[in-house]
Amino acid sequence: MVRFCASTLWLLGLSFFSVQLLAAPASHYSVGYHRLTFADPLDGQAMQAYAFYPTQARVHAGLVDGYDIAAGEDSPIALGRFPVLMLSHGNNGTPLALHDLITTIARQGFVVVAVLHPGDNYLDQSRLGTLSNLYGRPLQISAAITAVLAEPMLSPFVNVGQVGVIGYSAGGETALILSGAQPDLQRLRDYCAQYPSDQDACKAHGELVADRDDLAPQADPRVRALLLMAPLSLMFGRHTLEDVNVPTLIYAGDHDQLVAYDKNAGALARKLPRHPQYRLLAGAGHFVFLAPCSAEQAARAPALCADGEGVDRVSIHKSLVSEAGTFFSQALGTASRAGLQTADQ
Numbered sequence: 638m639v640r641f642c643a644s645t646l647w648l649l650g651l652s653f654f655s656v657q658l659l660a661a662p663a664s665h666y667s668v669g670y671h672r673l674t675f676a677d678p679l680d681g682q683a684m685q686a687y688a689f690y691p692t693q694a695r696v697h698a699g700l701v702d703g704y705d706i707a708a709g710e711d712s713p714i715a716l717g718r719f720p721v722l723m724l725s726h727g728n729n730g731t732p733l734a735l736h737d738l739i740t741t742i743a744r745q746g747f748v749v750v751a752v753l754h755p756g757d758n759y760l761d762q763s764r765l766g767t768l769s770n771l772y773g774r775p776l777q778i779s780a781a782i783t784a785v786l787a788e789p790m791l792s793p794f795v796n797v798g799q800v801g802v803i804g805y806s807a808g809g810e811t812a813l814i815l816s817g818a819q820p821d822l823q824r825l826r827d828y829c830a831q832y833p834s835d836q837d838a839c840k841a842h843g844e845l846v847a848d849r850d851d852l853a854p855q856a857d858p859r860v861r862a863l864l865l866m867a868p869l870s871l872m873f874g875r876h877t878l879e880d881v882n883v884p885t886l887i888y889a890g891d892h893d894q895l896v897a898y899d900k901n902a903g904a905l906a907r908k909l910p911r912h913p914q915y916r917l918l919a920g921a922g923h924f925v926f927l928a929p930c931s932a933e934q935a936a937r938a939p940a941l942c943a944d945g946e947g948v949d950r951v952s953i954h955k956s957l958v959s960e961a962g963t964f965f966s967q968a969l970g971t972a973s974r975a976g977l978q979t980a981d982q
Contacts, residue, residue, distance in 0.1 A: 666745075666746065667692050667707075668709070669709045670706075670708045670710055672687060673688055675783075676780065679773045682755065684755045684777065684780075685752075686750050687732070688748055688750045688751075689751065691715040692709065694713055696712055703733075704734075707740060714790070714794045716794075717972040718796040719747055720746075721748045721749075721800050722742065723781060724804075726754065727805050728765060728806065729758065732752060742962060745962040748794070749803075752778060756769075757774065771854075772814075774814075779855070782857065800860055800969070801860065802815055803863075805867065806866070806868070806896055806923070809867070809869055809870055810868065810870060812865060813865075813870060816860050816881045817878075817880030817881045818854070818881050819873075819880075821872050821877050825871060862969055863885045863886070864965070865888070868896070868902055881911070884968040887914065887915045887916065892922045895922075918948075919948075921948050922948075924941045925950055926957075927941060927942075
C-alpha cells in the first residue's frame with residue numbers, strides 16, 4: 638500500500654471472477670465535452686475540469702490534453718436532465734488517463750465531470766503529503782459540482798438530485814470523505830510503525846504536513862452514490878465510516894502492488910455500514926483501471942500499461958462500465974425530460 642500513487646507525467650493511476658450483471662443503459666449517444674474553469678476553494682486560484690456529456694451530434698476522435706478521445710468540444714447536449722458523476726483521480730495523476738471509462742459511461746446517459754486536482758496532478762505535486770490535500774480534494778469536487786450547476790451550457794441538462802462520485806486510488810479516499818467518512822490520522826501512523834519499508838506511504842513516518850489548521854473533512858450531501866476503483870482507504874476505521882450510507886460499488890485487483898487490497902478495498906468492504914458491492918479482480922494490478930494503452934504508450938510507460946498473465950484490460954473495462962452504468966442508474970435514477978426547458982444550443 639502506498640500513500641502516494643505513482644504515475645508518469647501523462648498518466649494517472651479478465652479477472653476470473655464471475656458476477657451476474659443486469660443490462661446497462663443503452664449506449665445510444667455520442668460524447669461532447671466542455672471545459673470548466675472555477676476557483677480552487679483552497680486559494681482562489683483557477684482550477685480546471687472537463688464535463689463530458691451525451692450528444693446526438695456526430696463527433697470525431699481528437700486530442701484532449703494529449704489523449705486521443707472520441708468527443709466533440711462544445712457539441713450540443715442531448716435533450717434531457719442527466720445524472721452527474723464527478724471523477725477524482727489518483728495522486729500525481731490526471732482524470733483523462735481514465736478517458737475510456739469516462740466516455741463510455743457518458744454514452745450511457747451521464748454527465749461525467751473529470752476534475753484536475755490542483756497541487757496533486759501530473760504537472761504539480763506541491764500539496765502532496767499535506768493536510769490541505771487530504772481535506773482540500775473533497776472541497777474541490779464540491780466546488781466542481783457547484784460550477785456545473787452554475788454553468789449556463791450545462792445546468793439546464795443536469796439533475797442536482799442525481800450526483801455520484803467515481804474515485805480512483807487516492808480519489809477513493811476523496812469520495813469517501815465526500816460521503817461522510819472521517820480520516821483517522823493515527824491509523825496511518827500505526828500502519829507506518831508496522832510497515833516502515835513502505836516508503837511511499839510512510840514518508841515522514843506517516844505524518845502529514847499540517848500546512849492548514851482551518852480545514853477539516855467536509856461531506857457533501859449532494860453525493861448519493863460511489864464507484865471506487867483501487868481505493869486508498871487505509872485511514873478509515875469502522876467508527877469513522879458510520880456516516881457513509883450511500884450505495885457503493887468497489888473494484889480492486891488482488892495483485893495491486895501500490896494500494897494493497899487487503900488493507901484498503903477489502904477492509905473497506907467489510908467496514909462500511911451499508912454493505913457495498915465488491916469485485917476483486919484476479920491477477921489485476923493497480924493500473925488496470927487506466928485506459929488500455931496504445932503501442933506507443935506501452936513503449937513509453939510499460940509499468941502502467943503491462944498487465945499480469947491472463948489479465949485482459951479491455952474485457953475488464955467492458956464489464957466494469959456495464960456494471961457501473963447499471964449501478965448508477967439504480968442508485969441515482971436515469972435521465973429525465975421532466976421539467977426540461979428548451980434552451981438555445
